[in-house]
Amino acid sequence: MLTCEQKFQELYHKEPEGISFCPYRICPIGAHSDHNLGKITGLAINKGIHIAYRPKENGVVELCSLQFDKRAQWHIAQVPAQRQGDWADYLRGATLELARRYPLRRGMSGVIEGTLPIGGLSSSAAVTLAFLGALCRVNSLTPSALELIQMAVSVENNYVGVSSGKLDQSCEIYSKRNHLLYLDTRTDEYELIPTHPQMPDYDILILFSGVERTLAGSAFNMRVDECRSAAYALKAYAGLPYGKFAETNLREVPREVYEQYKDRLPDTWRRRAEHWFTEYARVEAGAEAWRQGDLETYGRLSFESGWSSINNWETGSPELKALYDIMLHTNGIYGGRFSGAGFKGCCMALANPNYTEEITHKITHEYLRTFPNLEGKFSIHVCHSADGISLSPSIPSVG
């Protein structure tokens, strides 16, 4: 398969002027916290989205992706106001967001390349940020990290229509190699906790189930609303002011209030809130464990986070649950869970590098015994922690 740089040359008979790169992210502890303003821990990994690009003086944005068939095109001053229902919506929305804040003079031609299969690593945030990076560069704009995060989140919330929080974008921007990002999504305060000198080495394994899928918007949004409903009801039971429904969130509910009134909640709302409150505690304990170099504890908390996603958040396809179960019984894995929202895609694991070969062999064997039809589609990728988004004016090697 061609790289984005080669494809660009083939299409335009010119070198790209730059390559914009944004890494994917993992979130071992802190799933489904962000949209209700909780805390998260996460890391960027050394795989992501590359865009080979050149400016276009006539203001046209013209994009193709090595992963999708259709090419997409629009003018910086005439972006469709509604989403069009294809992969390029994130980038139409991003053009609108940037144009709302800054004058745009140039468009760009670009070729997009994703380095891992889609689902669970937040390729949507990564492609949005890589694109924003390129469009800013061709227009000589330098928005702050926080502005980039806000624009990319707004694309998902307002243009694409998914009620996601800022976990993905924050990990993909703030992360630093060999550090754990610990972020409070309510205040935007964050800390990059260095890997303790005594912490054992680890590989980040991405176990791709073989079933690709972008975020299942309706199921995702319903769970966010279930959390809001729980927050609304709990505040009402406790006599707290509850404000506008669309702005309410579990972060505004003290844990004691939840414990006191949780049995009055409908079962599904209670489970969603149970996940949120226990995940909040796991994130705090996990950040402390990382600080101490205690990878065993951090990993165990990630396994517990996975359990709660299955039983309280009630997500996970049969493939992801099977992978999670196998991981639980595999030597050399400190911990892991579904990566991302949990609707198909992949699991991530933190693993002892001395066991990587053995783990790969065991998981592949057991998984394909259950899902023989996924032979050739299931894959394991060994990754490492990485820095957040970088914009490079020169052309690094791609791959």
Ligand code: GLA
């Ligand atoms: C998706 C969303 C994030 C976050 C995760 C689950 O990746 O985009 O905002 O909610 O799911 O933790």
